Every structure is written in structure tokens, then in C-alpha cells.
Amino acid sequence: MAILGLEGIRKSFGGNRVLDGVDMEVGRGSICQLIGSNGSGKTTLINCVSGLYVPDSGRVVFDGTDVTRLGLRGTFRAGLVRTWQIPRPFAVLTALENMLVAGGPNRGESFLRAPLRGWVPDEEALVGRALSLASDVGLEGKGGERGSELSGGQKKLLELGRAMMSGARMVLMDEPIAGVNPTLAHEIFERIERIRREHGITFLIVEHRLDISFQYVDRVFAMDGGRIIAEGTPDEVSSHPGVIESYLGGAP
Numbered sequence: 255m256a257i258l259g260l261e262g263i264r265k266s267f268g269g270n271r272v273l274d275g276v277d278m279e280v281g282r283g284s285i286c287q288l289i290g291s292n293g294s295g296k297t298t299l300i301n302c303v304s305g306l307y308v309p310d311s312g313r314v315v316f317d318g319t320d321v322t323r324l325g326l327r328g329t330f331r332a333g334l335v336r337t338w339q340i341p342r343p344f345a346v347l348t349a350l351e352n353m354l355v356a357g358g359p360n361r362g363e364s365f366l367r368a369p370l371r372g373w374v375p376d377e378e379a380l381v382g383r384a385l386s387l388a389s390d391v392g393l394e395g396k397g398g399e400r401g402s403e404l405s406g407g408q409k410k411l412l413e414l415g416r417a418m419m420s421g422a423r424m425v426l427m428d429e430p431i432a433g434v435n436p437t438l439a440h441e442i443f444e445r446i447e448r449i450r451r452e453h454g455i456t457f458l459i460v461e462h463r464l465d466i467s468f469q470y471v472d473r474v475f476a477m478d479g480g481r482i483i484a485e486g487t488p489d490e491v492s493s494h495p496g497v498i499e500s501y502l503g504g505a506p
């Protein structure tokens with residue numbers, strides 16, 4: 255059963271039609287990847303799904319609710335979370351504090367005052383949850399490090415932990431392993447896979463490094479010229495003639 259359904263999404267800027275009728279269904283608990291050459295419309299599509307843009311026509315349905323016009327805040331509240339929708343990681347806060355700040359409106363702020371007056375039970379539960387999620391995303395032992403001390407890859411893991419703290423049921427990520435070394439890139443996808451398995455969270459990920467991502471994703475959607483031109487398993491999509499021509503560059 256689909257957790258996210260896109261129906262006939264169209265979006266133009268000036269006279270430039272960037273999305274030209276995108277239909278898509280993302281299965282609940284799946285890890286889906288969106289590929290396509292530069293300018294094919296991937297980021298614009300993610301912008302329409304996360305509520306940053308309202309499409310000119312078409313619908314975005316998340317878990318049975320029409321979220322097309324809810325805006326960034328509304329989709330976030332519904333549990334459809336783009337990692338940067340969460341307040342940005344604070345360089346001066348520790349990884350654990352950054353997780354806590356993502357834990358809900360005002361709760362993080364109230365937690366930051368806790369050293370002055372002790373923790374209330376609600377905050378203790380929040381800290382327990384943050385510690386457990388920090389370990390799920392591979393940041394065990396890193397909770398005390400400041401945001402600014404984390405490597406690029408560890409910041410990505412922190413983003414994932416923060417998305418989960420915010421109550422995400424589906425996470426949208428734009429190039430989570432860009433610029434990350436191969437070992438850590440594999441670890442990020444391994445963590446995504448495990449979080450999907452243990453928490454049932456659905457992922458839609460834009461990513462160019464297919465050599466790594468294709469080992470982990472269930473389903474791939476290929477875009478060209480503002481449309482989905484192929485959909486299937488990584489094997490199916492990478493042998494699709496239109497994908498080879500428009501994206502993979504000539505003969506396989």
C-alpha cells in the first residue's frame with residue numbers, strides 16, 4: 255500500500271515547464287530513489303512533495319491526506335519530513351542536544367533550561383528516546399560532541415536522527431552521500447536500511463552515486479524532462495534504454 259501518491263504533478267517557472275505530469279506511488283516502508291540528469295526536475299519534485307512549492311496542478315497525497323497545499327509546516331506536522339525542514343543543527347550544541355531540539359515544538363528549548371531546574375519526567379523520556387535513536391543512526395558515543403566537530407557524514411547521520419526525533423514517518427533526502435567517503439556512505443545507507451526495517455519509516459532519496467545506493471534501495475524512479483520515464487528495481491531501471499540514453503550515458 256502506498257504511503258505517498260503523486261497524481262499529475264505539473265509545475266512551470268515562467269514559460270519553462272519543469273514538471274510535466276508526474277505520477278508516482280511510494281510503498282509504505284520502502285526505500286525509493288529518484289534519479290535523473292541535472293535539470294530533469296528532481297529537486298523541484300521534492301520541493302512540491304515537501305510543500306515548499308505548490309504545484310500548478312495535480313495532487314500530493316500522504317497517508318490518505320491531501321497535503322498539496324499544506325506548505326512546509328503542514329507536511330512536516332503530518333510526518334512527511336525533509337531533513338532540512340528541521341531547524342538546522344547548531345554548531346555549539348552537542349549531537350545529543352541537537353537531537354533533543356528536534357524532539358518537538360518548544361520541548362528542546364525547555365530541555366536546554368533543564369540544567370537550571372532539573373529534568374521533568376517528560377524530558378527524561380525525551381532524553382531516553384534521543385539516546386536510543388542516536389545509537390540507531392550510529393552516533394553512539396558521539397552524543398557529547400559538538401555539531402561543529404562532527405564530520406560531514408556524521409552530520410548526515412545526525413540529520414537522520416533528528417528527522418526521527420521530529421516524528422517523521424517518511425523522510426525525503428536530497429543527496430545524502432554527496433561528498434562522503436565510501437565507507438561512511440555505505441554506513442549511511444546501512445543505517446537507513448536498518449531504520450526502515452526497525453521503525454517502518456519510508457524513504458525517498460535523490461542520489462547520484464548509484465554504485466553505492468543501488469545496493470540498498472528497493473525501487474528506483476528515473477526522471478527526464480519533468481516526467482518519470484522508468485520505474486522498477488535498480489536492475490530493471492539501469493537496463494532501461496531511455497535511462498541509459500538520458501542519464502547513464504550511452505551503452506551500458
Ligand SMILES: Nc1ncnc2c1ncn2[C@@H]1O[C@H](COP(=O)(O)OP(=O)(O)O)[C@@H](O)[C@H]1O
Nearest residue numbers: 267270272290291292293294295296297298299
Ligand atoms: N525556483 C525556480 N525558478 C525558476 N526555475 C527553476 C526554479 N527551480 C528550478 N528551476 C528550473 O527547473 C529545472 C529543473 O531543476 P531541478 O528541479 O533543480 O532539477 P534537478 O534537481 O533534477 O537537477 C531547471 O531548468 C531549473 O533551472
Ligand SMILES: [Mg+2]
Nearest residue numbers: 293296297298
Ligand atoms: Mg537537484
